[in-house]
Amino acid sequence: MNSNVPVDTTVITDHEVHNQLKNIAKFFCDYASTLLSSGATTMRIQRKVKQMAEAWDVEAIFTIMPANVLFTLWDKEGEHSYxxxxxxxxxxxxxxTITRLSRLSDQVFTEEVTLSEANEKLQEIKKIPRLNGWIVLLLAAAANAAFCRLFKGDWPAIGIVFFATLCGFFVKQRLQAWKIDYRAVTVVAGVVAAVVSCVGLVDFSHYGLENFTLTDTPVTALGTSVLFxxxxxxFCNFVNDLIYGHYLSAWSRFVHAMMITVxxxxGLVIALLLFDIRMI
Structure with a gap:
């Protein structure tokens, strides 16, 4: 065999560049998808991805669509893309999760973290368990009760809202664990919370208690019971995306938020109809 025959290494080099862009693009897709689903703004995702792309000498262009994240990566010379x-x-x-992933981007930029190391850290962050569900349940009930007080509800009304939120949020957690559609989950949780809070509107005169009422602000209790x-x-992310020109993402977030609001x-209307309550 003639050892002096020149070997064309261009194909090998192109293949390596292609694989590098492919691995970085897959990492960015996973990173951006996780950030987005955790509640990050598009502007934050753009800033953090651009920071890491600069550290790894690539150019990143991404588009957030209603159900997908699309990334296109280019090398610095603009000859290869993925x-x-x-x-x-x-x-x-x-x-x-948003805080940890933001720190990961800062580490990649300042500490020269490699792609494999960054991917390992990303997977570790995704595996971190969420805050205990019972703690979240109690905190949500306390926060919603605080809203009742903010809207001039009396202390019995605050207690009603606290208990109503406990019931509604518990139902929401269970239905989410069963992978029920988020719109159905919201309707059912709203019905449960509103029905429980309707106890403040009960007319006790039918039971021989002419002057007895649980609360002097029953309407406040009913109205704030579903605020959780x-x-x-x-809604906040919609406004942020709108300000910074991410119109497709902004519209997607707005529609999602409006579906939850409706x-x-x-759920509140169904509860009112069940008890034949007319808010006049």
Whole structure:
């Protein structure tokens, strides 16, 4: 065999560049999808991905669609590219995950973390268990009761809202664990919370208690009992995306938030119809 025959290494080099772009694109898709499903704004995702792309000497262009994240990566010379698409995860709002993933991006940029190391850390972050469900349940009930006080509810009304939120949020947690559609979950949780809070509107005169009432602000209790279902984070992210020009993502978030709002309103209306309550 003639050892002086020149070997063309261009194909090998192109293949290596292609694989590198492919691995980075897959990482970015996973990273962005996890951030997005945890409640991060599009602007944050863009900033953090751009930071890591700069550290790894690639150019990243991404588009967030209603059900997918689309990434296209280019090398610095603009000769090679790779496109990757990933479905959005549905993990629920998790600010701890957002904070950890933001720190990961900072580490990649400042500490020269390699792709394999970053991917390992990403998978570790995704495996971190969420806050205990019972603790979340109690905190949500306390927060919703605080809303009742904010809207001038008296102490009995605050107690009613606390218990109503416990019931409604517990039902919501169980239905979410069974992978029920989020709109059905919102309707059922809204019905449960509103029905429980209707105890403040009970007319005890039928039971011989002419001057007895549980609360002097029963309407406040009823109105605030479903506030734990209000999609505050999607609405805030919608405004943020709208301001920074991410119109497709903004519209997607707005529609999602409105679907939840309509669902919780439907749950409240069903509860009012069940008890024949007319809010006049």
């Amino acid at each position: 496109t990757c698409i990933s479905p959005l995860a549905h993990a629920g709002i998790n600010f701890d 279902l209000v999609p505050g984070v999607p 669902s919780l309103s439907l």
